[in-house]
Amino acid sequence: MPMPKVLVSDKLSETAVNIFRERGVDVDFEPSLGKDKEKLLSVIGQYDGLAVRSATKATAAIIEAGKNLKVIGRAGIGVDNIDIPAATAAGIVVMNTPYGNAITTAEHAIAMMFSLVRSIPQASASTHLGKWEKSAFMGTEVFGKTLGVIGCGNIGSIVADRAVGLKMRVIAFDPFLTEERAIELGVEKVDLDTLLSRADIVTLHTPLTDQTRNILSRDNLAKLKKGAYVVNCARGGLVDEDALKDLLDAGHLSGAALDVFATEPATEHPLFGHPKVIATPHLGASTSEAQENVAIQVAEQMADYLTRGAVSNALNSPSVTAEEAPRLKPYIALAEKLGLFAGQLTRTGLKQIEVTYEGEVAALNLKPLTASAVAGVLKPMLSEVNIVNAPVIARERGVTISETTCDDAESYDSIIRLKITTEQQTRTVSGTIFGGAPRIVEIKGVEMEASFAPHMLYTTNEDKPGFIGALGKTLGEAGVNIATFNLGRAGPGEGAIALVAVDDPISDEVLEKVRALPHVTQATALSF
Numbered sequence: 450m451p452m453p454k455v456l457v458s459d460k461l462s463e464t465a466v467n468i469f470r471e472r473g474v475d476v477d478f479e480p481s482l483g484k485d486k487e488k489l490l491s492v493i494g495q496y497d498g499l500a501v502r503s504a505t506k507a508t509a510a511i512i513e514a515g516k517n518l519k520v521i522g523r524a525g526i527g528v529d530n531i532d533i534p535a536a537t538a539a540g541i542v543v544m545n546t547p548y549g550n551a552i553t554t555a556e557h558a559i560a561m562m563f564s565l566v567r568s569i570p571q572a573s574a575s576t577h578l579g580k581w582e583k584s585a586f587m588g589t590e591v592f593g594k595t596l597g598v599i600g601c602g603n604i605g606s607i608v609a610d611r612a613v614g615l616k617m618r619v620i621a622f623d624p625f626l627t628e629e630r631a632i633e634l635g636v637e638k639v640d641l642d643t644l645l646s647r648a649d650i651v652t653l654h655t656p657l658t659d660q661t662r663n664i665l666s667r668d669n670l671a672k673l674k675k676g677a678y679v680v681n682c683a684r685g686g687l688v689d690e691d692a693l694k695d696l697l698d699a700g701h702l703s704g705a706a707l708d709v710f711a712t713e714p715a716t717e718h719p720l721f722g723h724p725k726v727i728a729t730p731h732l733g734a735s736t737s738e739a740q741e742n743v744a745i746q747v748a749e750q751m752a753d754y755l756t757r758g759a760v761s762n763a764l765n766s767p768s769v770t771a772e773e774a775p776r777l778k779p780y781i782a783l784a785e786k787l788g789l790f791a792g793q794l795t796r797t798g799l800k801q802i803e804v805t806y807e808g809e810v811a812a813l814n815l816k817p818l819t820a821s822a823v824a825g826v827l828k829p830m831l832s833e834v835n836i837v838n839a840p841v842i843a844r845e846r847g848v849t850i851s852e853t854t855c856d857d858a859e860s861y862d863s864i865i866r867l868k869i870t871t872e873q874q875t876r877t878v879s880g881t882i883f884g885g886a887p888r889i890v891e892i893k894g895v896e897m898e899a900s901f902a903p904h905m906l907y908t909t910n911e912d913k914p915g916f917i918g919a920l921g922k923t924l925g926e927a928g929v930n931i932a933t934f935n936l937g938r939a940g941p942g943e944g945a946i947a948l949v950a951v952d953d954p955i956s957d958e959v960l961e962k963v964r965a966l967p968h969v970t971q972a973t974a975l976s977f
């Protein structure tokens with residue numbers, strides 16, 4: 450078998466090169482190629498693997514030209530620069546290194562906070578100019594101040610820990626943070642509005658998702674206390690940059706520290722030159738320690754995949770052996786979809802995930818199936834969760850995972866049952882494989898027969914006449930085309946469920962109209 454060949458197209462620590470070679474992988478180290486799209490397009494076809502940081506954009510075009518590509522490795526956390534759906538469609542495994550730069554990025558956020566409240570960059574620039582503006586830079590202590598952490602995952606929890614050490618009061622908004630984990634971290638779990646009204650300094654540590662985009666919107670920035678500061682070392686799209694400028698200009702906010710921008714590289718920006726803004730060029734992960742960590746990890750993972758087929762920290766691929774793969778594949782898909790179903794309906798701290806395997810499936814290797822179910826539950830909330838790291842993440846967050854088997858599946862060959870317990874409720878959903886495809890057979894104890902579709906509407910309602918017509922009419926009037934309509938109920942007049950597959954995503958406006966219909970108790974848009 451020819452030696453696999455990897456291209457390193459960004460500035461990675463050269464330690465990675467040695468690791469590739471030691472593990473039997475040929476490597477070309479071209480750290481400036483990532484910025485030369487045309488050249489990258491012309492050479493990528495020669496390689497089995499592509500190792501990147503953030504400068505290389507692994508677009509659909511690069512992926513299409515990479516006819517031999519089997520793996521793309523991201524030395525870092527965010528994979529916004531990799532077209533994962535395109536890679537998945539092409540059968541390319543995408544891996545990242547989820548923990549290697551977390552401490553470094555948390556330290557950058559803390560450094561930005563201090564720089565901001567003491568105007569260190571501005572004072573340094575002024576002093577270098579020979580001015581001695583002692584009275585121009587009156588600062589603020591962080592001691593005793595309230596730090597609002599939005600997103601308390603790997604990085605947010607390290608920031609919280611450091612801030613507690615600085616004797617700050619730390620409050621956190623993160624729907625996935627349980628009370629137990631909050632107590633362990635020494636932070637107070639609060640809702641977003643409470644955080645905005647109480648924080649002296651807000652620091653962002655969420656991934657950029659549909660739920661977090663613009664989380665510091667104009668309205669939310671205006672809810673901050675007068676004189677508050679904003680720190681963003683996560684992703685640019687989390688803050689409305691125009692609104693931030695307006696509120697700084699109006700004197701409502703005292704300052705902002707930005708490491709990330711909506712468009713990067715940011716060489717021009719309305720906030721550049723603003724006296725209350727300090728900025729760094731996406732330096733969060735830029736320490737020798739973090740770069741060494743992520744380079745070593747990405748090289749080890751990619752080499753192990755290319756030479757031995759071992760998959761770790763993959764964002765789009767289950768970790769299974771070549772022999773097991775064909776039998777497990779449909780059940781992995783089913784488990785993930787059941788998890789996604791439950792995860793998209795979860796609004797409060799998750800405590801427990803129980804998976805029960807009944808019938809033939811109970812005899813299979815259940816680890817990847819349970820991991821897949823857990824990944825599905827966590828995916829709607831976490832940035833880079835995959836079936837390899839999902840159980841670890843769940844454990845770290847104090848979420849208990851249990852697995853039960855039973856030889857008999859009653860009327861089916863196999864059933865997977867998922868039970869989720871949150872701080873406020875318990876939810877069940879079960880499914881089977883029918884004609885090779887995943888299918889829902891039970892929700893909240895109500896029997897139902899439904900296929901999964903890319904876009905779905907889930908409603909619960911009191912079982913009263915007129916609901917189905919009203920729902921169909923509302924969707925029809927909104928131009929929403931119904932593909933399938935599945936119903937179930939606990940009994941006549943009792944709680945009922947509708948699962949409607951539609952051709953396009955359901956808008957918030959349509960959802961509001963559905964929620965306003967008589968007898969509707971819940972309406973959620975789901976995507977699979």
Ligand SMILES: NC(=O)c1ccc[n+]([C@@H]2O[C@H](COP(=O)([O-])OP(=O)(O)OC[C@H]3O[C@@H](n4cnc5c(N)ncnc54)[C@H](O)[C@@H]3O)[C@@H](O)[C@H]2O)c1
Nearest residue numbers: 527600601602603604623625655656682683733734830832
């Ligand atoms: N500046 C840099 O150089 C740099 C370096 C590393 C990571 N990052 C970025 O930092 C961010 C955090 O990374 P991480 O490793 O801590 O990720 P993580 O997945 O460990 O944590 C993200 C946290 O955000 C929470 N969250 C998700 N949706 C939320 C919402 N709507 N409201 C509030 N909280 C929500 C999740 O529950 C989770 O706890 C990511 O955007 C990552 O890309 C930036």
Ligand SMILES: O=C(O)CC[C@@H](O)C(=O)O
Nearest residue numbers: 502503525526527734735
């Ligand atoms: O590689 C970098 O410098 C930034 C990485 C960071 O944004 C990440 O998401 O890991």
